[in-house]
Amino acid sequence: MGILENNDDLKELVDKLNFKEKVERSLSLIKEAYERYGDGLVVANSLGKDSVCVWDLAKRVSPKIRGFIVTTRFKPKETVEFMYEMVARYPELKIYRNDVEIPDRLYETDPDRCCEILKVEPTRRAIEEMDVKCWVTGLRCTEGRTRTDFKEVEERDKGLIKLNPILIWKEREVWQYLAVYGVKVNPLYAQGYRSLGCLPCTKITADENERAGRWIGTSKCGGECGIHTRSLKNVGGDGI
Numbered sequence: 344m345g346i347l348e349n350n351d352d353l354k355e356l357v358d359k360l361n362f363k364e365k366v367e368r369s370l371s372l373i374k375e376a377y378e379r380y381g382d383g384l385v386v387a388n389s390l391g392k393d394s395v396c397v398w399d400l401a402k403r404v405s406p407k408i409r410g411f412i413v414t415t416r417f418k419p420k421e422t423v424e425f426m427y428e429m430v431a432r433y434p435e436l437k438i439y440r441n442d443v444e445i446p447d448r449l450y451e452t453d454p455d456r457c458c459e460i461l462k463v464e465p466t467r468r469a470i471e472e473m474d475v476k477c478w479v480t481g482l483r484c485t486e487g488r489t490r491t492d493f494k495e496v497e498e499r500d501k502g503l504i505k506l507n508p509i510l511i512w513k514e515r516e517v518w519q520y521l522a523v524y525g526v527k528v529n530p531l532y533a534q535g536y537r538s539l540g541c542l543p544c545t546k547i548t549a550d551e552n553e554r555a556g557r558w559i560g561t562s563k564c565g566g567e568c569g570i571h572t573r574s575l576k577n578v579g580g581d582g583i
């Protein structure tokens with residue numbers, strides 16, 4: 344039985360494993376999944392610190408591993424510039440976005456719907472078009488109230504495995520990895536952001552909670568855009 348089938352107590356491992364052990368565990372998870380799913384293993388890269396960390400880990404497993412970026416019309420210009428830099432360096436990263444017309448300020452009146460259209464729909468399209476069997480994310484269980492009960496390997500949608508190889512990493516360990524291995528990050532972090540998203544829905548805060556700056560003033564505050572909670576495969580209708 345390989346590491347993908349592990350039944351480890353992840354909450355315990357968050358504090359028990361040291362930085363090096365966590366890096367080795369993450370590399371093993373990606374390596375084993377890549378051996379199993381080959382080109383069907385694809386990394387979702389949101390251009391945040393966790394994503395660039397996972398992307399770097401995946402590239403260490405194999406430079407051939409592909410990825411996709413979901414962007415929206417509301418991303419800050421720094422993120423857009425960073426995205427084009429990443430794609431120029433890694434042409435195996437494909438950009439997805441939804442340019443459909445939406446009501447003005449939908450992010451205020453119905454942020455769930457806005458995220459569904461601008462983020463979840465292109466994610467579904469990426470998974471379909473790139474023939475993804477296993478998508479790899481930068482999700483971490485210490486990141487906020489909505490992220491505590493995920494597993495390293497999940498099958499929320501039948502036929503689509505989700506691998507969360509840095510699930511047990513702490514925020515500090517992500518920064519440690521990026522510093523130790525010299526991984527370039529989105530310049531917005533220098534301004535004080537701790538979690539990055541679309542411009543109207545992301546603020547700089549001094550709150551303890553890492554995702555507290557997301558969707559402030561709405562029911563989604565500190566929450567999720569939906570790509571980790573909605574179905575991404577076998578969705579009927581227009582898929583949004």
Ligand code: SF4
Nearest residue numbers: 450454457458541544
């Ligand atoms: S983060 Fe805000 S602007 Fe971006 S898709 Fe979601 S609601 Fe819309």
